[in-house]
Amino acid sequence: MHELPITQNVLEIALRHAEEAGGGKITNIYLVVGRLSAVVDKSVQFYWDIISEDTPAQGARLHFRHTPIQLECLDCGTFFEPEEMTYICTACGGIHIRVAGGDELCLEAIDVEQEEAAPAESGSKHP
Numbered sequence: 001m002h003e004l005p006i007t008q009n010v011l012e013i014a015l016r017h018a019e020e021a022g023g024g025k026i027t028n029i030y031l032v033v034g035r036l037s038a039v040v041d042k043s044v045q046f047y048w049d050i051i052s053e054d055t056p057a058q059g060a061r062l063h064f065r066h067t068p069i070q071l072e073c074l075d076c077g078t079f080f081e082p083e084e085m086t087y088i089c090t091a092c093g094g095i096h097i098r099v100a101g102g103d104e105l106c107l108e109a110i111d112v113e114q115e116e117a118a119p120a121e122s123g124s125k126h127p
């Protein structure tokens with residue numbers, strides 16, 4: 001269950017950004033999750049609902065974008081996506097493999113609702 005510290009971290013960053021943006025309510029959180037990070041979306045959402053309570057981020061929707069695992073063969077320099085969890089180069093069969101991507105977890109964007117964003121409209125509204 002490593003999602004709790006991750007979720008706390010995301011919340012901290014999101015709150016800081018929201019404050020910098022003027023302290024509005026956070027409505028959407030966009031996360032990039034590499035497949036190797038083994039983060040379970042549902043667990044993050046579960047913790048999120050608990051720890052975001054009574055913060056400007058309460059009720060924000062979490063969006064997950066999953067990035068594939070990318071490996072680099074150190075023998076021939078090929079980058080490839082493993083079809084299964086096999087760390088063997090698809091080009092030369094080499095086994096000297098480095099993880100080049102897919103283990104990341106980061107906050108890509110957040111939407112902050114400005115409390116006084118829309119300037120007051122003057123004049124009548126057309127129905």
Ligand SMILES: [Zn+2]
Nearest residue numbers: 073076089092
């Ligand atoms: Zn290779």
